[in-house]
Amino acid sequence: xxxxxxxxxxxxxxxxxxxxxxxxxxxxxxxxxxxxxxxxxxxxxxxxxxxxxxxxxxxxxxxxxxxxxxxxxxxxxxxxxxxxxxxxxxxxxxxxxxxxxxxxxxxxxxxxxxxxxxxxxxxxxxxxxxxxxxxxxxxxxxxxxxxxxxxxxxxxxxxxxxxxxxxxxxxxxxxxxxxxxxxxxxxxxxxxxxxxxxxxxxxxxxxxxxxxxxxxxxxxxxxxxxxxxxxxxxxxxxxxxxxxxxxxxxxxxxxxxxxxxxxxxxxxx
Amino acid sequence: xxxxxxxxxxxxxxxxxxxxxxxxxxxxxxxxxxxxxxxxxxxxxxxxxxxxxxxxxxxxxxxxxxxxxxxxxxxxxxxxxxxxxxxxxxxxxxxxxxxxxxxxxxxxxxxxxxxxxxxxxxxxxxxxxxxxxxxxxxxxxxxxxxxxxxxxxxxxxxxxxxxxxxxxxxxxxxxxxxxxxxxxxxxxxxxxxxxxxxxxxxxxxxxxxxxxxxxxxxxxxxxxxxxxxxxxxxxxxxxxxxxxxxxxxxxxxxxxxxxxxxxxxxxxxxxxxxxxxxxxxxxxxxxxxxxxxxxxxxxxxxxxxxxxxxxxxxxxxxxxxxxxxxxxxxxxxxxxxxxxxxxxxxxxxxxxxxxxxxxxxxxxxxxxxxxxxxxxxxxxxxxxxxxxxxxxxxxxxxxxxxxxxxxxxxxxxxxxxxxxxxxxxxxxxxxxxxxxxx
Numbered sequence: 001x002x003x004x005x006x007x008x009x010x011x012x013x014x015x016x017x018x019x020x021x022x023x024x025x026x027x028x029x030x031x032x033x034x035x036x037x038x039x040x041x042x043x044x045x046x047x048x049x050x051x052x053x054x055x056x057x058x059x060x061x062x063x064x065x066x067x068x069x070x071x072x073x074x075x076x077x078x079x080x081x082x083x084x085x086x087x088x089x090x091x092x093x094x095x096x097x098x099x100x101x102x103x104x105x106x107x108x109x110x111x112x113x114x115x116x117x118x119x120x121x122x123x124x125x126x127x128x129x130x131x132x133x134x135x136x137x138x139x140x141x142x143x144x145x146x147x148x149x150x151x152x153x154x155x156x157x158x159x160x161x162x163x164x165x166x167x168x169x170x171x172x173x174x175x176x177x178x179x180x181x182x183x184x185x186x187x188x189x190x191x192x193x194x195x196x197x198x199x200x201x202x203x204x205x206x207x208x209x210x211x212x213x214x215x216x217x218x219x220x221x222x223x224x225x226x227x228x229x230x231x232x233x234x235x236x237x238x239x240x241x242x243x244x245x246x247x248x249x250x251x252x253x254x255x256x257x258x259x260x261x262x263x264x265x266x267x268x269x
Numbered sequence: 270x271x272x273x274x275x276x277x278x279x280x281x282x283x284x285x286x287x288x289x290x291x292x293x294x295x296x297x298x299x300x301x302x303x304x305x306x307x308x309x310x311x312x313x314x315x316x317x318x319x320x321x322x323x324x325x326x327x328x329x330x331x332x333x334x335x336x337x338x339x340x341x342x343x344x345x346x347x348x349x350x351x352x353x354x355x356x357x358x359x360x361x362x363x364x365x366x367x368x369x370x371x372x373x374x375x376x377x378x379x380x381x382x383x384x385x386x387x388x389x390x391x392x393x394x395x396x397x398x399x400x401x402x403x404x405x406x407x408x409x410x411x412x413x414x415x416x417x418x419x420x421x422x423x424x425x426x427x428x429x430x431x432x433x434x435x436x437x438x439x440x441x442x443x444x445x446x447x448x449x450x451x452x453x454x455x456x457x458x459x460x461x462x463x464x465x466x467x468x469x470x471x472x473x474x475x476x477x478x479x480x481x482x483x484x485x486x487x488x489x490x491x492x493x494x495x496x497x498x499x500x501x502x503x504x505x506x507x508x509x510x511x512x513x514x515x516x517x518x519x520x521x522x523x524x525x526x527x528x529x530x531x532x533x534x535x536x537x538x539x540x541x542x543x544x545x546x547x548x549x550x551x552x553x554x555x556x557x558x559x560x561x562x563x564x565x566x567x568x569x570x571x572x573x574x575x576x577x578x579x580x581x582x583x584x585x586x587x588x589x590x591x592x593x594x595x596x597x598x599x600x601x602x603x604x605x606x607x608x609x610x611x612x613x614x615x616x617x618x619x620x621x622x623x624x625x626x627x628x629x630x631x632x633x634x635x636x637x638x639x640x641x642x643x644x645x646x647x648x649x650x651x652x653x654x655x656x657x658x659x660x661x662x663x664x665x666x667x668x669x670x671x672x673x674x675x676x677x678x679x680x681x682x683x684x685x686x687x688x689x690x691x692x693x694x695x696x697x698x699x700x701x702x703x704x705x706x707x
Binding site: 100152157229 | 317318319320321322323347348350351354355359361362363366369370373374375376377421425429430431432433436437439440443503506530531533534536537538540541542545548549552553556557558560561564565567568569570571575576577578579580582583584585587588589590597598600603643646647648649
């Protein structure tokens with residue numbers, strides 16, 4: 001890094017402007033030039049010995065700390081290796097939660113499937129019976145909001161997409177939650193689904209007839225469709241959708257959005 | 270790590286600091302060749318003097334400050350209609366769920382202090398305000414801390430709505446607190462210059478009431494942070510905030526009452542923290558590209574040159590399907606861009622040793638991110654990445670950029686071009702090569 005600074009410095013010499021007097025404008029001005037280092041009025045050279053000792057100690061501490069921090073971050077982003085197998089806990093303790101980072105952007109391979117989330121609800125209709133709605137594609141709502149939108153919201157682009165990712169990562173294949181995160185992700189999915197259902201003007205059965213009543217249970221499913229290979233490729237990929245049905249979940253009051261201001265408004269999309 | 274520095278003050282020297290270039294320049298020596306022959310101990314002494322005597326990269330840290338505060342401001346304004354859904358107490362990721370997760374991961378967010386609706390609106394409002402103030406560089410030492418608290422509070426409240434852009438902003442907000450990022454292009458710097466002019470003219474220094482007032486208000490906030498440290502945040506965060514707060518108070522006292530030496534010492538410590546943070550920011554950017562590049566090399570799609578095709582066909586990242594389709598039709602085009610991305614990302618950290626190549630790659634990366642902003646519908650992510658890249662922009666370019674912006678501003682406000690600020694025009698024309706590689 002120091003090498004970079006010096007490189008830039010050397011090149012900058014030729015046309016470096018005078019020290020700016022009005023730094024807001026970056027213009028040079030009437031200020032006197034910086035005094036040469038021999039007569040330094042800043043830094044370690046301007047200090048007497050006791051102060052120099054204090055500063056030298058601080059320099060050592062800051063230097064070691066910065067190197068240690070960068071080493072920890074490096075080990076955090078590096079693949080599992082000899083050091084992290086032995087001291088992984090120390091790295092995690094240092095990095096989490098505030099310095100966590102993941103730069104495997106579209107790596108090692110970009111996602112090659114479109115995953116959409118669909119929901120259906122079981123309603124208690126006025127005559128006392130239970131009726132089930134058809135599948136409602138929640139991801140399609142997001143996609144519609146993103147189309148021709150130069151600045152999509154995190155609520156459209158990340159919320160559901162990452163929620164289902166979170167769910168799949170914190171559950172086994174038979175939908176057993178793993179620990180706190182697994183249970184939280186179920187609640188999160190349910191609350192997102194209820195929020196979206198609440199915003200719909202009408203819920204309809206599979207036959208298209210409108211249903212009225214309170215939602216008692218919901219079921220979600222993840223539909224995965226592979227992106228067809230590019231035209232110039234000879235690869236054969238099965239693009240038929242595959243379904244993963246999540247269990248029916250009872251809806252409690254804690255899952256229902258309260259107040260109308262919380263439902264996503266068309267105006268905001 | 271202590272960073273004693275004035276509340277929002279720029280460089281405490283009487284003159285604003287010169288650009289990065291000066292710092293590493295051999296002082297009085299004819300050139301680099303002379304320095305090579307210099308004994309090791311003298312070179313070491315000079316290096317120590319450099320990192321304690323100056324806050325390096327004043328233009329680079331300023332552009333990073335401006336970039337990230339603008340990113341966060343645009344994001345917060347864009348999410349205004351969605352703020353309750355994303356971060357509010359009754360959003361899908363409810364306050365209670367956040368409390369359970371944070372009890373486990375110990376992330377810091379002041380939103381855990383109360384589940385009240387009003388508190389949420391207040392925090393969101395302060396986050397917007399801090400972004401505006403950091404953008405213009407008002408009392409940066411204090412405001413950068415408020416900015417960090419705002420970023421951490423909202424992001425940690427709902428960790429599952431973020432993406433890579435949020436991640437890089439989160440880190441930058443933490444590191445910026447330790448830098449003197451308002452040495453140029455800021456209200457702080459303008460105030461410092463005004464005070465310096467007044468001092469030279471022999472005028473008595475004006476009483477500063479805002480600084481101490483801000484300090485006292487933030488002291489109250491600090492007490493609250495300490496009070497709630499059981500609820501949210503790891504132990505080091507309140508410690509860092511206390512050190513910053515006490516450091517600022519100490520700096521104020523020392524500037525007023527103490528002799529020359531303690532002041533120089535505190536100034537040197539602030540320089541030290543700034544320079545260390547600057548190195549860490551630069552290293553972080555290198556780590557980002559190294560990780561992104563080296564993991565890609567291992568992927569079969571990046572190897573066969575089709576990787577770029579797939580994001581262009583993901584529903585969540587195709588705001589302009591016709592455009593994505595168009596780019597995805599040419600196999601050769603896709604492969605060139607796919608390979609180019611990997612090459613640039615892997616190569617970037619190594620090109621830092623060669624200024625011109627570094628600048629070319631920097632332009633390539635910024636252009637790629639600008640493309641991603643439109644094509645994949647990720648403008649906030651892209652702006653955050655460009656802001657991080659900006660730490661490597663060369664000083665002459667940044668100076669020229671500053672002069673160009675000033676000219677534009679003057680023209681817009683209808684100010685006389687050469688009347689009030691004649692020197693500025695001179696800068697732009699004499700010292701300002703317009704090209705990155707200039």
